[in-house]
Amino acid sequence: xxLIPCPWCGARNEDxxxxxxxxxxxxxxxxxxxxxxxxxxxxxxxANTKGWLxxxxxxxxxxxxxxxxxxxxxxxxxxxxxxxxxxx
Amino acid sequence: MSYSxxxxxxxxxxxxxxxxxxxxxxxxxxxxxxxxxxxxxxxxGAAWYLARDHGITNVAVLEKGWLGGGNTARNTxxxxxxxxxxxxxxxxxxxxxxxxxxxxxxxxxxxxxxxGMITFLQSGSGVSHARRMADTMSVFDSEYIMxxxxxxxxxxxxxxxxxxxxxxxxxxxRKIAMARHDAVAWGYxxxxxKRGVDIIQNCEVTGILREGNRVTGxxxxxxxxxxxxxxxxxxxHGSVVAEMAGIRLPLETWPLQAxxxxxxxxxxxxxFVVDGFHNYFMQSDKGELVVGGVxxxxxxxxxxxxxxxxxxxxxxxxDVFPVFKRMKFMRQWxxxxxxxxxxxxxxxxxxxxxxxxxxAGSGGFKTTPVAAKMHADLIANxxxxxxxxxxxxxxxxxxxxxxxxxxDANR
Ligand SMILES: Cc1cc2nc3c(=O)[nH]c(=O)nc-3n(C[C@H](O)[C@H](O)[C@H](O)COP(=O)(O)OP(=O)(O)OC[C@H]3O[C@@H](n4cnc5c(N)ncnc54)[C@H](O)[C@@H]3O)c2cc1C
Ligand SMILES: [Zn+2]
Numbered sequence: 001x002x003l004i005p006c007p008w009c010g011a012r013n014e015d016x017x018x019x020x021x022x023x024x025x026x027x028x029x030x031x032x033x034x035x036x037x038x039x040x041x042x043x044x045x046x047a048n049t050k051g052w053l054x055x056x057x058x059x060x061x062x063x064x065x066x067x068x069x070x071x072x073x074x075x076x077x078x079x080x081x082x083x084x085x086x087x088x
Numbered sequence: 089m090s091y092s093x094x095x096x097x098x099x100x101x102x103x104x105x106x107x108x109x110x111x112x113x114x115x116x117x118x119x120x121x122x123x124x125x126x127x128x129x130x131x132x133g134a135a136w137y138l139a140r141d142h143g144i145t146n147v148a149v150l151e152k153g154w155l156g157g158g159n160t161a162r163n164t165x166x167x168x169x170x171x172x173x174x175x176x177x178x179x180x181x182x183x184x185x186x187x188x189x190x191x192x193x194x195x196x197x198x199x200x201x202x203x204g205m206i207t208f209l210q211s212g213s214g215v216s217h218a219r220r221m222a223d224t225m226s227v228f229d230s231e232y233i234m235x236x237x238x239x240x241x242x243x244x245x246x247x248x249x250x251x252x253x254x255x256x257x258x259x260x261x262r263k264i265a266m267a268r269h270d271a272v273a274w275g276y277x278x279x280x281x282k283r284g285v286d287i288i289q290n291c292e293v294t295g296i297l298r299e300g301n302r303v304t305g306x307x308x309x310x311x312x313x314x315x316x317x318x319x320x321x322x323x324x325h326g327s328v329v330a331e332m333a334g335i336r337l338p339l340e341t342w343p344l345q346a347x348x349x350x351x352x353x354x355x356x357x358x359x360f361v362v363d364g365f366h367n368y369f370m371q372s373d374k375g376e377l378v379v380g381g382v383x384x385x386x387x388x389x390x391x392x393x394x395x396x397x398x399x400x401x402x403x404x405x406x407d408v409f410p411v412f413k414r415m416k417f418m419r420q421w422x423x424x425x426x427x428x429x430x431x432x433x434x435x436x437x438x439x440x441x442x443x444x445x446x447x448a449g450s451g452g453f454k455t456t457p458v459a460a461k462m463h464a465d466l467i468a469n470x471x472x473x474x475x476x477x478x479x480x481x482x483x484x485x486x487x488x489x490x491x492x493x494x495x496d497a498n499r
């Protein structure tokens with residue numbers, strides 16, 4: 001069971017959240033011109049890291065805001081990396 | 089020594105003091121023709137098929153822990169072939185065929201037995217999906233039949249009338265079987281060892297060595313070992329090992345949990361799936377209830393499993409079978425599934441010459457014999473067998489995905 005640090009609500013039980021996958025993935029800059037190789041890399045080649053990974057989470061059963069955290073996918077340690085103020 | 093009634097009697101006479109070890113425990117040689125990474129059913133099987141079908145016996149299986157200690161030891165042993173795609177059904181049926189001959193082929197009892205599976209249907213969409221599946225399976229000549237409620241009641245007298253989502257029908261698939269998971273790993277290990285394969289445990293692969301675009305060997309916790317061909321069968325660690333070869337795979341690693349109760353008298357014959365809860369359960373030969381269900385809600389390598397998922401899975405069990413409300417559970421655990429983006433296995437060569445992968449995908453205990461055999465065939469001949477032509481890595485580039493809908497409610 002994870003306690004996920006929401007920048008607005010503090011640490012809350014994991015079942016209030018939805019995992020949004022790896023953060024900072026870049027969509028092809030020019031979607032029309034991007035070829036199948038570029039789309040393949042964007043859609044189908046996750047880092048799937050064993051260890052520390054920056055992720056997006058959605059506090060869907062809480063404040064309903066998106067934010068990023070660092071989670072260790074092996075040990076389940078978790079760290080807040082964004083401040084609420086950043087978005088005001 | 090071959091196992092038989094005679095060996096049993098002979099060994100009984102000397103009070104079982106003289107049984108031989110089932111496999112050797114060799115030190116790694118400096119070089120092999122083929123290295124298989126991962127000593128689960130898939131990896132040990134690949135080594136055995138390489139030796140038996142292709143005469144390639146200078147083979148090592150490298151396992152970071154002990155053989156069969158990965159997902160082979162953690163799964164719930166269901167063997168089924170109800171899939172939707174025209175590439176998937178023949179693949180899984182071939183596996184069923186191989187399963188049926190496996191105990192004899194390996195001279196090792198894998199305790200295969202047909203169980204049958206009953207899926208409780210609780211929604212209109214569940215019923216239409218089951219009909220579609222039944223139609224697909226009938227094309228392949230498989231016995232997959234809709235059970236009306238009264239017939240269901242006759243077969244399973246004690247399911248609940250008051251379930252939160254009332255049961256409106258069921259579907260029955262007779263051919264679904266179970267086998268003893270450990271015996272599969274041990275049987276392949278013993279048979280492979282007998283043909284000269286070195287099974288090297290406590291040997292973690294930490295790097296893939298290459299020259300230009302060809303593999304030349306692996307770096308391990310027990311030193312460098314050379315080989316011109318390498319097969320990867322590391323379920324749950326696919327991304328980690330492929331990354332060593334500079335390759336990113338189209339998959340994510342998700343936890344899947346299961347739990348086991350204290351043993352009770354036999355009550356359930358079949359394997360049951362509760363469609364509305366996406367969980368499944370059966371009674372083991374020892375009398376324990378074995379319960380499994382959906383994957384956890386986020387990718388992880390932690391092998392623990394979230395408690396709200398355990399709760400959900402149990403909820404489905406007691407909602408449909410209130411008689412189990414006072415069951416005591418002894419163990420809960422999680423393993424890792426390398427879930428590909430279309431839910432189908434990958435058995436394929438890669439952009440690195442001599443580096444082959446067998447990704448079991450979600451629910452790959454059932455495919456152990458066929459995937460191992462096809463992986464071996466691919467390594468030996470360097471081209472995919474017709475049975476796995478569509479299971480290549482390039483399908484994610486060409487868009488010919490093998491999206492499988494038949495895999496979420498049961499493994
Ligand atoms: C709870 C649960 C229930 C399941 N139920 C079913 C079911 O009912 N039916 C079904 O068909 N499937 C089921 N599955 C899926 C099934 O368990 C797997 O798909 C299957 O066991 C994979 O087999 P394998 O031999 O590839 O994997 P494993 O047995 O996991 O073998 C892989 C081996 O590779 C080793 N390894 C990893 N990294 C390295 C390295 N760097 N160097 C050396 N060795 C390494 C690991 O230690 C491991 O022993 C279930 C899975 C789980 C977790
Ligand atoms: Zn919040």
